[in-house]
Amino acid sequence: MAERNGRRVAVVAGCRTPFCKSGTTLKDARAVDLARYVARELLERTNLDGADVDEVVFGQVVPSALVPNVGREVSLLPQFPKEIPAYSLNRACASAGQAVSNAHDQIALGNANVVIAGGVESLSDIPILASRRFADVLVEASKARSLGGRLRAFSRLRPRDLVPVSPAIAEPSTGETMGQSAEKMAKENHITRAAQDQWALRSHQRAAQGTEDGRLTAEIVPWLPARLPEPIVTQDNGIRRDTSLEQMSKLKPVFDRRYGSVTAANSSPLTDGASAVLLMSDAATRALGYSPLAYIRSYAVAAVDPGWQLLQAPIFAVPKALERAGIEWRDLGLVEVHEAFAAQVLSNIQGWAAKGWEIDREIINVMGGSIAIGHPFGATGGRIVTTLANEMARRDVQFGLLSICAQGGMGFAMVLERR
Secondary structure, X not given: OOOHHHOOEXXXXXXXXXOEEOOOOOOOOOHHHHHHHHHHHHHHXXXXXXXXXXXXXXXXXXXXXXXOOHHHHHHOOOOOOOOOOEEEEOEOEOHHHXXXXXXXXXXXXXXXXXXXXXXXXXXXXXXXXXXXXXXXXXXXXXXXXXXXXXXXXXXXXXXXXXXXXXXXXXXXXXXXXXXXXXXXHHHHOOOOHHHHHHHXXXXXXXXXXXXXXXXXXXXXXXXXXXXXXXXXXXXXXXXXXXXXXXXXXXXXXXXXXXXXXXXXXXXXXXXEEEEEEEEEEHHHHHHHOOOOOEEEEEXXXXXXXXXXXXXXXXXXXXXXXXXXXXXXXXXXXXXXXXOOEHHHHHHHXXXXXXXXXXXXXXXXXXXXXXXXXXXOOOOHHHHHHHHHHHHHHHHOOXXXXXXXXXXXXXXXXXXXXXX
């Protein structure tokens, strides 16, 4: 896959905003502001001329009705020629990963040489919908030819029709929220509360270390506040350096209050943030004077029945990606697994083990994961690609793997290589 038409696709660089819990530091920023901010910084950090970019692809899960194509708004930054095509996509939590793979395909097929791919989510700025009846009345009133007609339309409204509707983080096909699905997975796979809390603590401890030693903060674009004297934000604000198993054990389950084990502590928080990745053909890196961090060796997607184990599709996507890469599990030097919930991560690991594929846990999420760092739905894949590629370069690892579970019973996997 990596060498269609003999064109290898390089991950050259990546960056992201701080990932901040929704309703906190980034609550006043629109998704488009975050996306444009991080893309502009990527150009600055790489000293790339915007005219050299052939396409922009961005993922977003909950788009604004006012800015439905955030990718195009990114490409309309002053740093880019207005003629650069761009689009947005949605593969739920794997959206930015899908944006990267779409960029890979365009480059590998010879349709582009340089692509910026990324993703964004502002869960502080989600669209609030009107009820269907209220919307119908508004349409009817707008078509009325007189004041009396408009008043007659509005007279049919009832108080319940005025109640706003917020997007739900639930499966349209089953009605289950992702948290309920994680709870179901914990029960069916016998994942204990203690094991979940231990994984969550590990995530916070490793993310804290990655922040303190500068590996994570090197990927972050400092966020400038809209108003002074608010401080400049240089790191993720969900990392709990002072947490402990004892503190975690005191939290009550959220989705099954009587028998459950999934809590706020062992789940990823609702998060705002954006990420961007620069991809080039191997020939373009040489022509423009860049040194690749890694190359995309393969990727794969898979899906399962959402009514089964919603977040278990990675157990099928990862083997496909490894087969397409022509490597074995033992060849992997680093692994990044998206942490929607600790129960999901441990279920994925258990599922791989059941197929005979054991992974050394010490190479998984070496700087923590989404439980600590945060999870802006559309942006997480870009963060993971960037983090994995940078750490592979630091350790001179030949093969690295990333795995992302996603709403709809989908799974995404990608293999990166250094040599």
